[in-house]
Amino acid sequence: AQKITQTQPGMFVQEKEAVTLDCTYDTSDQSYGLFWYKQPSSGEMIFLIYQGSYDEQNATEGRYSLNFQKARKSANLVISASQLGDSAMYFCAMREDLLTGGGNKLTFGTGTQLKVEL
Amino acid sequence: GAGVSQSPSNKVTEKGKDVELRCDPISGHTALYWYRQRLGQGLEFLIYFQGNSAPDKSGLPSDRFSAERTGESVSTLTIQRTQQEDSAVYLCASSPRWVGELFFGEGSRLTVL
Numbered sequence: 001a002q003k004i005t006q007t008q009p010g011m012f013v014q015e016k017e018a019v020t021l022d023c024t025y026d027t028s029d030q031s032y033g034l035f036w037y038k039q040p041s042s043g044e045m046i047f048l049i050y051q052g053s054y055d056e057q058n059a060t061e062g063r064y065s066l067n068f069q070k071a072r073k074s075a076n077l078v079i080s081a082s083q084l085g086d087s088a089m090y091f092c093a094m095r096e097d098l099l100t101g102g103g104n105k106l107t108f109g110t111g112t113q114l115k116v117e118l
Numbered sequence: 119g120a121g122v123s124q125s126p127s128n129k130v131t132e133k134g135k136d137v138e139l140r141c142d143p144i145s146g147h148t149a150l151y152w153y154r155q156r157l158g159q160g161l162e163f164l165i166y167f168q169g170n171s172a173p174d175k176s177g178l179p180s181d182r183f184s185a186e187r188t189g190e191s192v193s194t195l196t197i198q199r200t201q202q203e204d205s206a207v208y209l210c211a212s213s214p215r216w217v218g219e220l221f222f223g224e225g226s227r228l229t230v231l
């Protein structure tokens with residue numbers, strides 16, 4: 001099974017609207033971390049937001065928030081008030097087994113291409 | 119600069135040649151990662167270094183791929199006898215410890231003709 005699944009290869013949103021990018025994950029670990037990265041056309045990977053599996057509150061960073069539903073194993077990214085500069089590829093990623101030090105690599109999903117339109 | 123530095127930014131080579139890609143992590147970051155990103159694809163884990171521990175090589179696709187890191191400094195990824203399917207962007211990332219976000223370099227774009 002895929003560790004990280006992003007089912008939306010492409011999304012469109014109008015400027016100033018909110019958009020939700022879906023991410024589901026698969027793990028049997030109790031301690032794990034979920035990340036979202038943005039990759040503009042320039043290619044750099046930009047860290048956006050992090051959610052730990054034991055965090056009770058949903059993570060927020062400015063216009064980004066993570067809708068964490070542990071029982072459903074979903075970690076959707078919500079971008080509020082979309083801007084043209086938000087147009088990019090967005091990757092969800094997971095780090096497992098944090099407590100025992102096995103959480104080394106991030107496993108990435110296939111990404112969602114977001115296009116913000118006027 | 120203070121970020122992860124990779125070189126070369128672009129490399130075009132002929133099939134069968136060896137290539138070496140370099141990564142200079144953020145100073146003080148003990149963890150270093152290599153990922154491969156083929157065109158239009160996600161990131162594929164290759165190898166991970168953490169301090170002086172044995173590296174996690176579980177993502178290396180074949181024995182043509184190898185990587186080294188001296189202490190907590192520069193790493194080199196070597197691809198021997200390159201094939202056309204090796205064409206991709208090779209991304210290096212570092213982090214201050216084994217948890218937390220990764221800080222990525224801008225990548226080395228490899229094209230094998």
